[in-house]
Amino acid sequence: MTPRKLLLVISALASAACSDVDGGGAPASAGDGTEPVPDTATTESDLGEAVADLRADTNRDGVVTFDDASDDQGEDTWNASRGAVFLANIDDDQERCPTDVDDVDLPKCHDAADEIVNGPEDAKDLARLATKPWAQAPAGAKGTISFTAASHVRLFQVKGAQFVPLTSGHTLTREELATGVELAIEGKDIVRDRAVWDGFVDVTFVVTSVSSSGTPTTATDKVRMRVAPVVTFHHGLEPVQTFVSSYGSQGNRAMRTDLAAAASAAGVAAPTPIGVDDPWTQDFFETGYMSMPAAAGKQHVIRVTYRSANVEAPYDARNPLRQSGRVAFLLRGKDSAAVQQYDRAHPPQTDTLNSFGNFETIPPYSVAGQSYPLGRVIRGSSPSYRVDGPFQKMIEAQGVQPPIYVDTSWLLVAHIDETVSFVKAPSARGWVMLVNDPTLAVSILRAQDAAGRGGTSMFVGKYWDGASPAQTTIAQVLSDPDIMASSAEAAVEVSAQVAKIRAETGLTEAEIVKIPFLHMPVDGRSVAYQPATVNGLSLTTKDFVAPKAHGPVVGGRDLFEKAVTDALAPLGVTAHFAEDWDDYHRNLGEVHCGTNAARAIPQIKWWETGR
Numbered sequence: 001m002t003p004r005k006l007l008l009v010i011s012a013l014a015s016a017a018c019s020d021v022d023g024g025g026a027p028a029s030a031g032d033g034t035e036p037v038p039d040t041a042t043t044e045s046d047l048g049e050a051v052a053d054l055r056a057d058t059n060r061d062g063v064v065t066f067d068d069a070s071d072d073q074g075e076d077t078w079n080a081s082r083g084a085v086f087l088a089n090i091d092d093d094q095e096r097c098p099t100d101v102d103d104v105d106l107p108k109c110h111d112a113a114d115e116i117v118n119g120p121e122d123a124k125d126l127a128r129l130a131t132k133p134w135a136q137a138p139a140g141a142k143g144t145i146s147f148t149a150a151s152h153v154r155l156f157q158v159k160g161a162q163f164v165p166l167t168s169g170h171t172l173t174r175e176e177l178a179t180g181v182e183l184a185i186e187g188k189d190i191v192r193d194r195a196v197w198d199g200f201v202d203v204t205f206v207v208t209s210v211s212s213s214g215t216p217t218t219a220t221d222k223v224r225m226r227v228a229p230v231v232t233f234h235h236g237l238e239p240v241q242t243f244v245s246s247y248g249s250q251g252n253r254a255m256r257t258d259l260a261a262a263a264s265a266a267g268v269a270a271p272t273p274i275g276v277d278d279p280w281t282q283d284f285f286e287t288g289y290m291s292m293p294a295a296a297g298k299q300h301v302i303r304v305t306y307r308s309a310n311v312e313a314p315y316d317a318r319n320p321l322r323q324s325g326r327v328a329f330l331l332r333g334k335d336s337a338a339v340q341q342y343d344r345a346h347p348p349q350t351d352t353l354n355s356f357g358n359f360e361t362i363p364p365y366s367v368a369g370q371s372y373p374l375g376r377v378i379r380g381s382s383p384s385y386r387v388d389g390p391f392q393k394m395i396e397a398q399g400v401q402p403p404i405y406v407d408t409s410w411l412l413v414a415h416i417d418e419t420v421s422f423v424k425a426p427s428a429r430g431w432v433m434l435v436n437d438p439t440l441a442v443s444i445l446r447a448q449d450a451a452g453r454g455g456t457s458m459f460v461g462k463y464w465d466g467a468s469p470a471q472t473t474i475a476q477v478l479s480d481p482d483i484m485a486s487s488a489e490a491a492v493e494v495s496a497q498v499a500k501i502r503a504e505t506g507l508t509e510a511e512i513v514k515i516p517f518l519h520m521p522v523d524g525r526s527v528a529y530q531p532a533t534v535n536g537l538s539l540t541t542k543d544f545v546a547p548k549a550h551g552p553v554v555g556g557r558d559l560f561e562k563a564v565t566d567a568l569a570p571l572g573v574t575a576h577f578a579e580d581w582d583d584y585h586r587n588l589g590e591v592h593c594g595t596n597a598a599r600a601i602p603q604i605k606w607w608e609t610g611r
Contacts, residue, residue, distance in 0.1 A: 133180035143172035246273030251582030278324035283355035380408025
């Protein structure tokens with residue numbers, strides 16, 4: 001809006017001047033910085049001259065008021081300090097949506113799928129606006145409410161307990177101008193492609209009248225709003241719920257038993273079992289949230305679960321996706337939404353990249369004058385070996401956690417969680433990165449061999465496929481040319497990953513914690529030979545559950561479990577170990593791959609990030 005609320009116009013053909021608002025991908029500038037003049041509605045309305053005052057929660061205190069000028073200043077702009085927020089109202093507050101429909105129809109049911117506000121809980125998900133009452137509005141005065149992005153949002157007029165949907169250009173009567181009206185807005189969806197919709201909406205209030213001298217007058221006011229992005233969780237946030245697939249195999253039961261024991265030791269609830277026969281709980285859904293300001297400095301939150309873009313049946317137009325991913329919609333309910341996005345024609349040879357073991361969030365940091373208070377998404381992807389395009393465009397469109405891409409194409413499974421993880425630390429940055437170090441693993445084994453312990457066994461009692469014994473000795477491992485060559489190659493590749501992450505984050509060498517395990521070749525690519533102890537679950541910010549290493553035992557301790565324990569202890573993090581060999585490790589995954597977590601909403605509010 002302009003510095004003045006009341007815009008007097010000499011001719012009916014002349015219109016009030018408003019600040020230009022950029023309808024493109026970036027918010028408009030904050031204006032000229034001048035303070036608005038005091039509201040003089042009563043004085044001007046005595047003359048019948050038009051008055052327009054539309055407000056939203058521009059100051060982000062959770063309420064809309066005409067008593068506080070900070071809801072008025074800069075309301076037609078949007079930046080880190082000012083600008084109203086609304087939600088994509090895609091949860092299911094009355095839990096009415098069916099879950100027994102096909103993949104195409106599954107996401108079509110949610111609270112914004114129709115023009116009905118589904119009860120008081122649904123009403124809480126709508127952001128409010130209001131027009132200031134103009135008690136002296138003369139006969140013949142009328143108002144118009146218009147809004148952009150009409151295909152992406154829905155605007156209601158609130159009439160008591162009723163929410164009446166409006167079309168852009170809706171007319172308000174003189175009586176409505178006199179009493180003022182309350183409006184409510186919802187997003188019909190999140191932003192998926194900024195070229196289609198950038199998430200911004202401009203709501204414009206125009207009032208026309210005739211002054212007591214017979215002069216036609218017009219006044220205009222405009223409010224800019226932005227739909228909340230989806231934010232994903234980093235491991236520096238405490239879990240509020242963890243998950244693990246639950247089915248009847250001995251290997252799955254063994255891991256669930258150890259996870260429950262670790263949770264008991266940490267003083268938290270055991271992971272919630274999910275009744276699917278897909279062991280890779282990390283892979284088929286990813287948790288996050290969206291939020292808008294609420295009263296008393298709080299946030300009103302809708303949790304969001306992404307379904308993975310894994311295409312299992314590319315020729316099935318109705319049900320192409322990984323079936324276990326339907327869990328995302330089973331989690332949908334009150335203040336809980338689910339989102340799916342995929343390209344059914346994406347190359348099947350790269351489908352592994354679309355599993356969420358290849359989707360992590362680097363914790364918050366600042367570097368080179370850039371701040372990322374909510375962290376950044378990190379994924380394995382390269383120009384020739386890349387993730388699903390529409391899904392990743394949607395992730396990038398959220399804007400607040402711009403992704404980092406590293407090369408994981410050398411890994412058979414190609415997930416970022418195979419080589420790096422993040423844990424909380426008592427440092428200025430607040431976290432460190434755990435990194436696979438095959439060279440350190442070789443050094444540990446060579447030291448034992450030099451000490452005359454080359455005959456010490458590893459993988460005792462374990463099998464690769466249920467029949468082929470995995471048990472070996474330190475000396476045999478060190479003399480295996482395939483394991484040594486694959487591990488040396490992995491060290492080079494991991495070093496390149498670390499270099500990329502360090503360049504983006506400014507991590508120092510002291511903030512990188514090396515976790516030793518070896519690699520071996522499978523089908524021309526690399527996999528973890530030993531259980532990949534970097535690939536674990538942050539059960540709490542002070543408890544990390546890694547896979548049992550089944551390494552050589554010297555002095556009563558597994559050398560590789562000792563390496564993890566000793567690396568985490570200075571950080572105040574306790575290492576726990578879970579048996580995952582049978583159903584996970586020998587099937588090319590680990591504890592993190594088989595678990596998941598929903599975490600606490602961070603105190604930093606996304607609208608304060610400047611993104």
